[in-house]
Each structure stands twice: as C-alpha cells, then as structure tokens.
Amino acid sequence: MARANEIAPAPERLHALDAVRGYALLLGIVLHATMSFLPSPFRIWIIQDTHPSITLGILFFAIHVFRMTTFFLIAGFFARMSFHRRGAQGFIKDRLLRIALPLLIGWPILFxxxxxxxxxxxxxxxxxxxxxxxxxxxxLPQFPLTHLWFLYALLEFYAAALMLRSGIVWLDPNGRLRAGIDRLIALMMRSRLAPAILAVPVGVVMSLDPKWIGFLGVLTPDQSLITNLQAWVGFGGAFAFGWLLHRQIDLIRILERRWLLNLVLAIILITASLGLSIVPPPRPDVVKLAGAIAYAPAIWTTTFAMIGLALRFLSGFSASRRYLADASYWLYLIHLPILMALQVAVSQLDWPWPIKFAGILGLALPLMLASYHLLVRFSFIGMVLNGRRLRRERSYAAVAGSAAT
Structure with missing residues (x-):
C-alpha cells in the first residue's frame, strides 16, 4: 500500500487529470448553452427558445450527472498535492489568490x-x-452566486479540509487512524462496488429531500451563501475523496483498468435515471426513491468512467490539451453572459435548433479563446488564475496539474 506522503510515481498521469479538470469546466459551457433549448416542462433558464430540443435536453442531463462531482474530485486531489508542496500558509495564500480573488472581483462585473x-x-x-x-x-443568506458558486464552494471545502486535517493530526499523532482510513479507501477502490458505496450518502440525502428534482440531480448552491446539504454531501464528499485518493496515488490506476466497465454501467444508469425523471409517475414517492437509487450511482460510475478514460487515452503530454486546460478556467469565468446574450438574440429566430446551438458555441468559444490568448495568458490575470506562463512554453510537461483549481 502506498504511504500517506508518497509522491506521484508517474508524473505523466497528471496530464490526464489536468485534462479532466479542464474538460469538466468546458463541458459546463456546453451545458449552459443547452439550457435555452430545454423542453417547456423543464424551463430553468431566462429564455426558452422557440425551437426546443429533446436531444439537447438529454445532453444537458447526461453532462449534469457527473460534471461537478468529477471537477470537485480532481480539485480535492490537486488541493492535497498543492498543500504538501506549499505548506499550510503557502496553500492558503495560493487559494486566496486563485479562487477568492477571482470570485470577489469577477462576481460584480459578471452579475x-x-x-x-x-x-x-x-x-x-x-x-x-x-x-x-x-x-x-x-x-441574505439568499444571494445570486450564479455560475461562480463553485468558487465559493471550493473555499468552503478548502477551509473544511484544513480544519479536519488539523484536528486529525492532533488526535492521531502516531498516524494509526490515517493508516486505517487509507486501508478502507484502498479496499473500497479495489472493489467493483466502489461507485455504489460512494453513492450511498448523496443518494440518501437526495431521497430524503422533499424538494429534490430528479432531472436536476444534486442541487447546486447558486442562490445562497449557505451551501445546501446535497452540495456538501455530493460535491464536498467528492472533494474529500479526491483528497484521500491523493494519499495513495497508485489507486487511480484501478480506474484506468475499469474504464470500459464503468462507461457501460454509466450509460445504463444515466438512461434509467433520465427515464425515471421524465415519466409521469403513478406513485411519486416510489418513483422518486427509484430515481435517487439510480441517479446516485450514475454520478460516481460516470465520474470514474471519465477519469478512467482520460488515464487510458490522455496520459501523455499534449500541448493543445494543456492549452485548453489552462484556458478553461478563464473561459468558464466569463462564458455565462456571453452565452446568455447569444441565446436571447437567437431565441425568436425561425431557425432549426442545431443551427442555433452550433452558432452560439461557434461564436462564443472563438471569442473567449481569443480573449484568453490576447489578454489573459501572459498577463497578470493569467498569473493569478494559472500561475506564471512563459511565452516560449518551455516548462509545460514539468508543471502539468500544478495549477488545478
């Protein structure tokens, strides 16, 4: 078993995890682009397009199942890495600079x-x-954090992780408790039931929440300064698991070996969850419980599948993937008002939805990438978000994953 303070034995694998983090943010842009096209029973956006799409509704649902859980797992993994590289004070300073500062400056501008x-x-x-x-x-405490809620949640999770770690170190000076936790994590990860085990807490919370809506999955805390229980259990649990997984980095190789199994199970569970969330139930209480039982393992099976796929096929260094991973943070911060304006602009046009959807992304993504490359990448903003970047990019491979949020 790997020791608690073991350094990553295979640095190239961090390329895959860095790519997963970046793609999770980029998928968020795609997800938000679908929201004006959701069929009328599921209107959750400021505008409903005249050409709704069941296809985009399915895409929205599938992305929403795993995207933020995957992001927070990777965030927890990289948070522990950063903590042990920088120390407690350096870690806190770094997180305040890269997470708190963009939230404080970005929110009033974007809102x-x-x-x-x-x-x-x-x-x-x-x-x-x-x-x-x-x-x-x-x-208050109602507050429109909008899509920047993930930064607020990250700050809460960082604070909770540091407090819990300090308490455990104080209570467990000989490391026996931590060694026992490591053994439990390793035992669970080696079991094919790992996604089901991890799904139990969030599944229980969702099933007991009378306001839970199956189509929307884990309730995102985007409208309050008090993070809801579903988010703490679902996203905070993923962050904590990522933190613990970093203690035994070799365990991620299990996800690589099981990527196909997890992918097949993910497709089955997502399909079942979608069906249970849209079919009019004869007995709402039974269908709600069945929906939670299907949705919770779908979250973790899909998360494991996405990470396993990346480890299997994206473990080598790629300049283009690294560029997108670096750009993803800036793109996600600024994307929402751009998408909103484009969605409203085309909403009343009598064009087929594929043309509208492609047009929204086709205009927004190049514009945002251009702003990143010309205004952010080698500027003070880029240094805040991702660390200093050299124009000749000599050190890509050496620093992969070190600036993960």
Whole structure:
C-alpha cells in the first residue's frame, strides 16, 4: 500500500487529470448553452427558445450527472498535492489568490453584465427571471452566486479540509487512524462496488429531500451563501475523496483498468435515471426513491468512467490539451453572459435548433479563446488564475496539474 506522503510515481498521469479538470469546466459551457433549448416542462433558464430540443435536453442531463462531482474530485486531489508542496500558509495564500480573488472581483462585473440581459429576455415571449428564483435585491443568506458558486464552494471545502486535517493530526499523532482510513479507501477502490458505496450518502440525502428534482440531480448552491446539504454531501464528499485518493496515488490506476466497465454501467444508469425523471409517475414517492437509487450511482460510475478514460487515452503530454486546460478556467469565468446574450438574440429566430446551438458555441468559444490568448495568458490575470506562463512554453510537461483549481 502506498504511504500517506508518497509522491506521484508517474508524473505523466497528471496530464490526464489536468485534462479532466479542464474538460469538466468546458463541458459546463456546453451545458449552459443547452439550457435555452430545454423542453417547456423543464424551463430553468431566462429564455426558452422557440425551437426546443429533446436531444439537447438529454445532453444537458447526461453532462449534469457527473460534471461537478468529477471537477470537485480532481480539485480535492490537486488541493492535497498543492498543500504538501506549499505548506499550510503557502496553500492558503495560493487559494486566496486563485479562487477568492477571482470570485470577489469577477462576481460584480459578471452579475452587472448579466442583469440587463435578463431584462432584455423579459421583454420577449417565454423570457424573464427564472421561475422560483428570488428577486433582486436578495434577502441574505439568499444571494445570486450564479455560475461562480463553485468558487465559493471550493473555499468552503478548502477551509473544511484544513480544519479536519488539523484536528486529525492532533488526535492521531502516531498516524494509526490515517493508516486505517487509507486501508478502507484502498479496499473500497479495489472493489467493483466502489461507485455504489460512494453513492450511498448523496443518494440518501437526495431521497430524503422533499424538494429534490430528479432531472436536476444534486442541487447546486447558486442562490445562497449557505451551501445546501446535497452540495456538501455530493460535491464536498467528492472533494474529500479526491483528497484521500491523493494519499495513495497508485489507486487511480484501478480506474484506468475499469474504464470500459464503468462507461457501460454509466450509460445504463444515466438512461434509467433520465427515464425515471421524465415519466409521469403513478406513485411519486416510489418513483422518486427509484430515481435517487439510480441517479446516485450514475454520478460516481460516470465520474470514474471519465477519469478512467482520460488515464487510458490522455496520459501523455499534449500541448493543445494543456492549452485548453489552462484556458478553461478563464473561459468558464466569463462564458455565462456571453452565452446568455447569444441565446436571447437567437431565441425568436425561425431557425432549426442545431443551427442555433452550433452558432452560439461557434461564436462564443472563438471569442473567449481569443480573449484568453490576447489578454489573459501572459498577463497578470493569467498569473493569478494559472500561475506564471512563459511565452516560449518551455516548462509545460514539468508543471502539468500544478495549477488545478
């Protein structure tokens, strides 16, 4: 068994994990681009396009199942790596710079841009404020964190991890408790039931929540400064598992070996979860329970499948993948008002949804990539988000994964 302080034996594998983190953020852009096309029973966005799409609804559902759980698992993994490289003070300073500062500076700018787009949408059919969302100004603790909620949650998870670690180190000076936890994690990871075991806590929380909606999965804490229990258990649990997984890095090779099995199971479970979330139930309580039983393992099976796929096929260094991984943070920070404006602009046009959807991404992504390359990558902003970058990019391979959020 790997020791708790073991350094990664295979640095090239970090390329795959860094790519997973970046692609999880980029998939978020795709997910948000689908939201104006969701069929009317599932309207959760500021505008509903005149050409809704069941296909994009399925795509939204599939991405939403695993994206943030995968992101937070990788975030926890890299957080422990950064903690042991930088020490406690260095880690805190680094996280305040790369996570807290973008949140504090980015939120007022992005929210200020999004507000007039919401008013624009309100003047169109099937547009306006999202149903059920609090009006502005909110009454605290209600607060529209929007898509930047993940930064707020990361800060909470970092603080919780540091406090728990300090408490455990104090209570367990000889390391026996930590060694026992390592043995449990290794035993679970070697079992094919690992996704089902990890799914139990979030499945219980979802099934007991009377407001849980199967189509939306784990409730994201984007409208309150008090993170809800589902997010703490679902996303915080993934962060904690990633932190613990870094103590025994060799265990990730199990995910690589089982990528195909997990992928097949993921497709089956996602299909079952989708069916249970959209079919009118004869007995809502039974169907809700069945939906939680299917959805929770779908989260972890798909997360394991995506990481395993990356480890199997993306473990080598790629300049283009590394570039996208670096760019993904900036792109995700700025993407939402751009997508919102484009969605509202095309929402009333009598064009087929594939043309509209492709047009939204086809305009937004090149624009955002250009802003990253010209304004961010080698600037102070880029240094804050990803660390200093040399224009000749001589050190890509040596630093892969070190700037993960």
């Amino acid at each position: 200020g841009v999004m507000r007039p787009i919401v008013f624009w949408a309100a003047g169109l059919p099937n547009g306006g404020p999202i149903p059920g969302r609090p009006i502005w100004p909110p009454v």
